[in-house]
Amino acid sequence: MTTSPSWQPLSDREAGLPLDQTVHEGVPEHLEPGLRSWVRDSVVTESLVHRVVAALRLSNGARTFANGRLPSSAGDLSRVPASMLLDVVDCLLYLDVGEVAHHEYLVKHPDAASALGAIFSKPAKFVNPVRILDALLGDAASAYQVREADDVSHAGLERVVDTTVAESAAMATQQAESSGRNDASFYLRNSWAKAYALHPDPSGAYVDAVRAVEDVAIPLYASADPRATLGAVIRELDGNATAYSMVILDNKAVPAKVETVLSLMRLLWHGHRDRHPGGQTSAPITLEAAQAAVHIAVLLVQLLSTSAVTKNLPPQP
Template structure:
């Protein structure tokens, strides 16, 4: 979650433009906060051991305090700077918020009782996940907290323009409401893989194509066994005149499906690692994967709302 950028008083009084710089990695102004967050939020030793195990930390590869693996929250907070974001991402994956809340309830068993809460007045529970998200936003980090859903655990993801993120969420919801649950699932999965701390570009591209296939094949290739997006493209290529857009063209008539077809072709032909070993085969870059996700979002939204219709 992002918050509007804040300006220091001196900058506001000088009427300076808002600084919208996004900071990659762990900038100097963020590092102390991240280390304090780890130290204060990790409330069980077992969580430290799980982070060490999940990240497969090794004293032969990384330098740790006293030359040994972290075994406490304090030691975990002092890992090399290069590991900080991985540690934070892993803690989110391991549901640090739930662990902290459980620990809070153990220490304050009457916290959920209204009467007991009034009489004993236990310290208010502070969700470490919310605290982290606020810290990242204050520091203008390139990363934010990814909320959990039915596809993935929480973790860090790259900051995306709010309007763009809301458009993607709308496409996912629209796909679900039109009965295309798989399209919604693959869109979410594609988004998660494309914008993760360590992106899975190839996996994101595959899921983007799958999301479009789930809405397009039933509309344009339902009778074809083992149909793919390529099958849909051939149908619209050969029989494009049989379809039209709900929008009007410059002559006032129904617009052709050329734009939708072009987007499908771009997505399909850009999937260059689909058949390894070919002359034009190439790895999918993170930037290409992100572009594929947004093309898929637009296509799923259009096809889920019947923006392309068959002519009478």
């Protein structure tokens, strides 16, 4: 949600210094007090504290907590070791801390639920803690931002990605849905969430990136094969390359060949090195490879969903 702040201290502006574009990993010193305060103020029920303890599998044997005991209050939870702070924040988002806070607000201010009651009682305005957190992370130029919940993933923390890149991914998912490929949209969003989560799942992200492309490509190029994979699509485009062309023109002002799309498909398909464990070239998927696969999938899904590759008309007799 949040992008790196564009604000600059007055002293830096007057000195003509360039904007500091540093992105801060973990919990930097300038962010820690704010995060601890946010946890303390946002956790409005004791049951939410216990759910965090349960979800994170906290135990005194593994961690050192204030007063030598597990957290039992919002104050306790806000004083966890700095190394755990992002996990706590991520977990609170997963557990819908904003919805819990809003429910408790309505319990204390029942008149706020109706427009008429709000006019006469004038309760204090509800401030969503999730919005406060997102602004705090942006102000601190954190490497993480809030990921809102959708029908694919729960809310949580995710790595900040360039706005233009993120918008391109969102556009690809929309294009897939518009073309009737809802599964491709699902897998693409799932792949993104796994690749950029606080605790990413590179292997899962890569699998879903391939699935997203397959859902768009197989009906177009391998629909007759009930067991088709991306490999079958590659074989079709490779073996019948002259039957297809791009909507974009090449340097001769004629429709470009599909080799570029084929190269991306091959790279995505062959790079899936943990698909068959035990092979001589099998290898774990690195986070960098998974993130690259996600972006390749974004481009392929968008191209194929918008008919960027077309089938050539047969020559006229």
